[in-house]
Structures are given as structure tokens and as C-alpha cells.
Amino acid sequence: MxxxxxxxxxxxxxxxxxxxxxxSDIGKHFRRRDSLFRLLGLLPTFVRGRTVLEFxxxxxxxxxxxxxxxxxxxxxx
Numbered sequence: 001m002x003x004x005x006x007x008x009x010x011x012x013x014x015x016x017x018x019x020x021x022x023x024s025d026i027g028k029h030f031r032r033r034d035s036l037f038r039l040l041g042l043l044p045t046f047v048r049g050r051t052v053l054e055f056x057x058x059x060x061x062x063x064x065x066x067x068x069x070x071x072x073x074x075x076x077x
Contacts (some may be wrong), residue, residue: 021061
């Protein structure tokens with residue numbers, strides 16, 4: 001059986017993040033997130049005023065877009 005921590009160990013040893021985001025162009029970042037949300041069937045109006053639970057927020061870059069949709073609150077798990 002493979003080591004279940006193999007990927008985590010590799011990323012730690014090589015100081016890399018497999019989920020890093022380039023947000024130097026915040027508009028482009030927001031368009032990518034909007035596209036993903038719509039693909040998943042999550043329209044911006046569905047988020048507005050609701051509580052959002054985000055699992056594994058990492059650096060928080062994706063939460064920037066979610067917060068722009070004006071939820072009532074965002075919980076990180």
C-alpha cells in the first residue's frame with residue numbers, strides 16, 4: 001500500500017503548493033471563479049445573503065471571490 005502522506009511530504013519537502021493561485025489580475029481571477037461557480041450551477045444570486053461553508057480554504061484566494069458575492073457570512077472548515 002502506498003504511503004497516504006506521500007503527496008503531502010513531497011510538497012512540504014519541495015516547498016510547493018499544488019493549489020497556488022495567481023491573483024495579480026484580480027478581474028481575471030474573479031472571472032475564473034465565476035465560470036467555475038456557474039459550471040457547478042451556483043449563480044451569484046444564490047450566494048448573496050446566505051451562509052457559505054468553504055472547506056480547505058488554503059490561502060484564501062478563492063474566498064475573495066466568494067466574499068465579493070456578498071454572503072451573510074463565510075465559515076471556513
